[in-house]
Amino acid sequence: MDMQTKPTHTLAEQAIIDGFLARVGDFPGDASVTSARDRLVSEFRAGGLPTRRMEAWHYTDLKAQMKIVPNMDTGLVDAARPLVGASTVLPVLQGSANAPQAVEGCEIWPFMDMLASGDAAKLLRTRGDDDVIGRLNGAFVTDGFCLEVADDTVIADIIELQAVQNGGQAHTRFPASFGQNSTATVIERHLGSHERSGFSSSISSVDLGAGAEVTWIIVQQRGDKDQHLGQLNARLGANSRLNLFIVNAGGKLIRQEIHIEVAGEGSHFNLRTINLLAGDSHTDVTLTLGHDVPNTTSSEIVRNVVLDRARGVFQGQIKVAQAAQKTDAQMACNTLLLSDDGEFAAKPELEIFADDVVCAHGATVIDIDRTQLFYLMARGISESTARGLLVNGFVDELVGELENEELVGVLETMIEQWLAAHA
Amino acid sequence: MLEIRNLHARITGTETEIIRGLNLTVKAGEVAAIMGPNGSGKSTLSYILAGRSDYEVTDGDILYNGESILELEPSERAAKGIFLAFQYPVEIPGVATMQFLKVAMNEQRKARGEDELKTPEFIRLVKEAAGDLKIDPEMLKRPLNVGFSGGEKKRAEILQMKLLAPKLCVLDETDSGLDIDALKIVSDGVNALRSPDRAVIVITHYQRLLEYIVPDSVHVLYKGQVIKSGDKDLALELEADGYAQIIEAAA
C-alpha cells in the first residue's frame, strides 16, 4: 500500500481501532504482550475487516455486515447455572475470569496470568493473513482460562467454560492441553443478553496428547443483537479422539472457525454441528481439517434448521497430505430449510494428495418428509406438533450420539425450547 | 360403524384413479378381512381411510359412525378412533419411540378433552402392553422404527394400537414379515381388542392369519372395487383356487 494514502475505514473498523486506543493503557500484559498487541492492531489498521474477496470470508463479508461495534465495556453480569448438574463452572464475566475452582487432575489458571507474565506473547499471533479472528482477539484479549489435564487422568465431572456477556465487548482465550491417555468433557458456553448488543471474540486451543479422549462442546447462545467471532484450534496426537460438538442457537452475526490438525496416527476427529438459525441472523461455521499422517479418520456432520430470513454458511475444507494414506474422512451437511426467505450456503472442499484414501462429502437441502408427517398424524398428533417432532428429530439425531445422558437431555431440551420459541 | 359408498379416488393431482366405485360396510363388533391381488388398491384404501393427502376422493363418501370423515385431518380421524397399522411402518430417526408414544397418547387424550397421562402411569401402560407383545423394552429406547426388524416394526404397530385403543382398526398386511410365534402373539393382541363396540379390518394375502383372527366377513378387492363378499369360507376358497375364477365371474 502506498504509505501516503490513509486507508479509509468503515465505521466498525474505526470503532475497533478507537476502542483499542481508548483502552491501550489498561490491557493486561507485560512489554512483550503489549508489543504483540500493537503489531496486531497495526495489521488490522492496514488490512481492516475481511471482504468476500478473501476466500476464507467469501460467504461472510464482515466489512459489509459489521455495521456497529459497541464500546469496550465493563458492565456487570452474573454467572449462569451450569448446563449439566455435576459440572465445574469456570465463568468469564464480561471478559474477566473469576477465581477458578479446583478440579482434581486438572491445573486451571486465568489467562490473564499468562498475559501478565508475558507467556502469552507467543500465542498472540495470526494463523495467516486471513485470520482476522486471531488478529482481533490477540489485540484485545483480556482473560480466559488455561486448562492442563495431567497424563492418565479421567476428569469425571464436566468442566464448563462460561463466557457471559451483556453488551459491550469481551475477548477471551481458552488454551487447553490434555495429557496422554486422559479423558475429559469440556463445555465452552457463550451467553449473551437480548437487551444490549455485544461484540466478542474467543479462541480455544485444544491439544490432545497420545491416547487422549476429549469431548468439547461449544454451546453458543448469544443474544440476538450480538456479533461473535469464535475460533477453535486443535491438534490430535497419536490414537487420540476429539469429539467436537457445536450448537449455534443465538447471535446476530456469528462466525465459528474450526481448525484441526489430525497429526498423530490412529487418531479420530468427530464433528457434529447443529445450527439453529432464525430472525435476521447470519451464522458461519468454517472448518479446515488437515489429515497429515497415515491411518487417521474423521467424520463431520452439520445439520441446519433455517427459519425466517436467517442465513447460514458451512465451509468445510479437508486436506489429505500425500503421506496420509488410509485416511477415511466423511463429511455431510444437511439443511432443513423451513422458510422461503432463509438460505444456507454449503461449500465442502476436498484436497487429496494421497492415493489410498476414502473421502466423501455431501450437502443436501430438505423439507419435512411428508410420509413421516402422515405417519405421526395418523397417530393423532396434530400437524404442528408433528412438524415440531420431526424438526427436533432432525437435529436430535446428532445429540443422541453423545454419551453423557444428562447432557443429551439438556441439549434436547434446549433445542426443543429454541424451536418452540422460534418455529 | 364404517360405510364406504361408491368411493372413487385418484392420486392427487393426476388422472390415475385407483379406487373405482368401492362399496363396503363394516359393523361395530365385526372383523372384516380384505383380500385381493397385488396392486388392487388395498393399501390405497387404508391410506384413504386414514386421510393421506396423496389421494383425493372424487366421488362417493366414507361415513364413520354416520358422519363423513372426508374433510378431517389424519390426526382428527385418529382422535375419533381410526387406526391404521401400516404395511410399511415409517422410520423416524431422531424421534425416540417412547417420546412418540407419549405425545401420541396425550394428543389424542387432549383432542377428546381428557387429562394428560402422568409419566409413571404412561410407563406402566407401555411396559404392560410391550410385555404382552413380547417386545424388548430396550427397543423402545431407540428412535421410532429405526433399525427395527420387519417383524419388530409390525409388533410396534400393534403396540401402538393397544395403547391408543382405537375403535376402527385397519391392519394392512400386519402378518407379512412375522415369524410363526410372532403371528400368534400379534393375533392374540388383536383378538384381545375385539369387542362389540370395535371393528377390525384385516388386509391380508394369507388364510393363515385368518385362522388366528377369524373374520366375520371376507371381501375381495380388485381394481379398486369390492368384487365379491362372503364369510370366512371365501378365504378358504381363495386359498385353494386363487383369484382367477372370481375375477372372471365379476367381469
Ligand SMILES: Nc1ncnc2c1ncn2[C@@H]1O[C@H](COP(=O)(O)OP(=O)(O)OP(=O)(O)O)[C@@H](O)[C@H]1O
Ligand atoms: N402414490 C402413488 N403413485 C403412483 N401409483 C400409486 C400410488 N399409490 C398407489 N399406486 C398404485 O395403485 C395401485 C394400488 O396400490 P396399493 O398399494 O393400494 O395395492 P395393494 O392392493 O395394497 O397391493 P399389495 O398387495 O401389493 O400391497 C398400484 O398399482 C400402485 O402402483
Ligand SMILES: [Mg+2]
Ligand atoms: Mg398393500
